[in-house]
Amino acid sequence: MTKKFLQLVERNRAQELQAYFAHMPKGRPLDKHEELVLLEAFPEVAISSYINRFRFSEDAEQMFIEKAPGNLRRAYINYYGLQPTTQKFILDKDLTDAAFDFIRMRHFADVEYLLKNGNPQVIRSYVQNNVLENDDQVLMLLYHENKSLFKAYVDAGYFISERVQREVIESGQLSAFNALMFRVNRTFKKKARTMTFEQMKAKQVPDVMLADDLQVLVLDGGDRMFTELLLRTTPLAPVAQRLMFERNFDAEWFKFHVEHLYGVAGYRFEPEMEPLLFKVLAKKNLDECLATFCQRDDVVFVQNASTASVTKYIKDHWLSDDAQVALFARGDAELAKKLISRYTPEHGLCWQAEVKMVEIYSPETINLYTSFHSMCGEALARLGQKSKDAIDFYYSRHAY
Numbered sequence: 001m002t003k004k005f006l007q008l009v010e011r012n013r014a015q016e017l018q019a020y021f022a023h024m025p026k027g028r029p030l031d032k033h034e035e036l037v038l039l040e041a042f043p044e045v046a047i048s049s050y051i052n053r054f055r056f057s058e059d060a061e062q063m064f065i066e067k068a069p070g071n072l073r074r075a076y077i078n079y080y081g082l083q084p085t086t087q088k089f090i091l092d093k094d095l096t097d098a099a100f101d102f103i104r105m106r107h108f109a110d111v112e113y114l115l116k117n118g119n120p121q122v123i124r125s126y127v128q129n130n131v132l133e134n135d136d137q138v139l140m141l142l143y144h145e146n147k148s149l150f151k152a153y154v155d156a157g158y159f160i161s162e163r164v165q166r167e168v169i170e171s172g173q174l175s176a177f178n179a180l181m182f183r184v185n186r187t188f189k190k191k192a193r194t195m196t197f198e199q200m201k202a203k204q205v206p207d208v209m210l211a212d213d214l215q216v217l218v219l220d221g222g223d224r225m226f227t228e229l230l231l232r233t234t235p236l237a238p239v240a241q242r243l244m245f246e247r248n249f250d251a252e253w254f255k256f257h258v259e260h261l262y263g264v265a266g267y268r269f270e271p272e273m274e275p276l277l278f279k280v281l282a283k284k285n286l287d288e289c290l291a292t293f294c295q296r297d298d299v300v301f302v303q304n305a306s307t308a309s310v311t312k313y314i315k316d317h318w319l320s321d322d323a324q325v326a327l328f329a330r331g332d333a334e335l336a337k338k339l340i341s342r343y344t345p346e347h348g349l350c351w352q353a354e355v356k357m358v359e360i361y362s363p364e365t366i367n368l369y370t371s372f373h374s375m376c377g378e379a380l381a382r383l384g385q386k387s388k389d390a391i392d393f394y395y396s397r398h399a400y
Contacts, residue, residue: 024054026053029050029053029054030050030054031057032057032059035056035057035059036059036060036063038050039056039060039067042067044072047068047072051075051076051080052079055079056076058083058085058086061082061083061086062085062086062089064076065086065090065098066093066095066098070101073097073098073101074101077101077102077105077106081102081105082102082106087102087108087109087110087113088113090102091113091114091117091118091122092117096119096121096122099118099119099122099125100122100125103125103129103130104129107130108126111126111132111133111137112136112137112140114126115137115140115141115144116140120146120148120149123144123146123149124148124149124152127152127153127156127158131158131159132153132158135161135163135164138150138153138160138161138164139167141153142164142167142168142171142173147173148175150179151175151176151178151179154176154179154180154183155179155183157183162211165180165210165211165214166217169214169217169218169226170217172223172226174225174229177226177229180210181210181229181230181232181233181234182233183207184207184208184210184233185232185233187206187207187208188200188208188209188233188234188235188264188265189264191205191208191265192264195265196265196266197235197264197266198266200265208235209234209237210230210234211237212239212240215230215234215237215239215240216240216243218230219243219244219247220243227253228256231256231257231260231261232256232257233260234261235261235267236257236269238270238273241269241270245273245276245280251280251281251283251284251286252284254277254280254281255281258277258281274300274304275303275304277304278301278304279304281306282304282305282309285306285309298313298317298319298323299320299322299323299326301313301323302314302319302326302330303329303330307332307335310327310335311335311338314327315338315342318342319339321352321353324339324349324350324352324356325350325352325356327339328353328356328357328360328361329356329360331360333361333362333365336357336360336361337365337368340357340368340369341368343372343373344372345373348369348373348374349369349373351376351379354369354375354379355376355379357369357379358375358379358382358383358386359382363386363387363390363393366387366390367390367393370390370393370397370398371393372397374398375394
């Protein structure tokens with residue numbers, strides 16, 4: 001240790017120390033003991049001058065990080081980063097401010113050490129700003145005693161592998177599954193603004209639905225809370241739809257799923273399973289939950305929904321042409337009469353529906369319509385073949 005350096009430190013000659021460091025030969029910093037003496041006294045101006053030219057040795061770096069004010073600490077980290085031993089030191093000593101500064105500018109060399117030993121606040125800050133390196137690290141986060149850390153990582157939008165998702169389900173970690181599924185739901189709803197569900201599937205857009213096998217895993221598990229999260233947040237894969245029918249899931253589960261997702265971005269059950277969905281709901285008079293969906297596809301609704309639900313719907317909504325035909329095709333005379341009652345002399349059925357009405361219904365029902373509205377030529381031709389009384393009634397109301 002040089003006599004001049006020691007004298008300057010002992011006399012607290014910060015300005016002279018600053019000049020002393022500025023003229024030190026390049027590549028020849030203080031030795032470890034000199035650094036420790038300097039840091040013990042800690043003249044900030046002089047230390048700032050020193051770190052502009054030299055990095056501290058390992059022991060001195062730890063002492064510096066523990067004592068330095070924020071501006072000086074950040075400048076040092078910006079210049080040099082921190083040695084792996086110093087990184088562990090700030091975790092062991094719970095130097096949270098130093099850790100936060102380091103996270104803003106650098107990556108931890110030993111992430112596993114951070115996840116195992118770090119303060120939860122520090123871990124949270126790190127995982128919100130840095131993607132973890134592998135599934136094992138993500139699983140360390142999953143099993144951390146602070147359950148909110150995994151949620152923070154998921155909410156940051158980083159990739160979560162199917163292996164990790166499976167572990168979440170199999171280990172029964174509800175809070176983690178909640179975080180995963182609501183991320184899926186947010187992504188699906190966001191994509192639904194500009195894409196149909198079929199387009200999402202065709203383009204293999206990630207994170208818009210839980211993987212098929214994991215959906216089955218949840219439904220097979222029988223956990224009510226997991227099932228509720230699944231049905232609330234993700235479109236169901238065909239294999240999961242089929243499983244729900246095979247296992248005779250209660251109609252309330254189907255209703256719950258429909259209320260939250262059915263029809264969003266055009267999402268629907270597979271064609272062979274959609275009628276089963278309507279029948280399950282109609283059986284317990286729960287198909288009113290399809291009110292939003294039926295405005296997108298009223299044909300399927302009037303084909304399969306209960307009489308009560310269709311009656312309620314047509315009371316407030318006009319049916320499309322195809323839906324008018326589909327309703328008459330049900331062969332329900334009371335429902336047909338309710339539909340006819342919705343129309344006026346100025347607003348009648350489409351011509352295809354008129355034809356279908358004549359094909360299926362009694363003259364009494366047809367007369368309800370023709371009492372105030374005329375019919376197309378094809379419907380009239382069929383009516384003449386069907387009933388002389390009905391055609392005579394028609395022309396009594398509508399001149400040739």
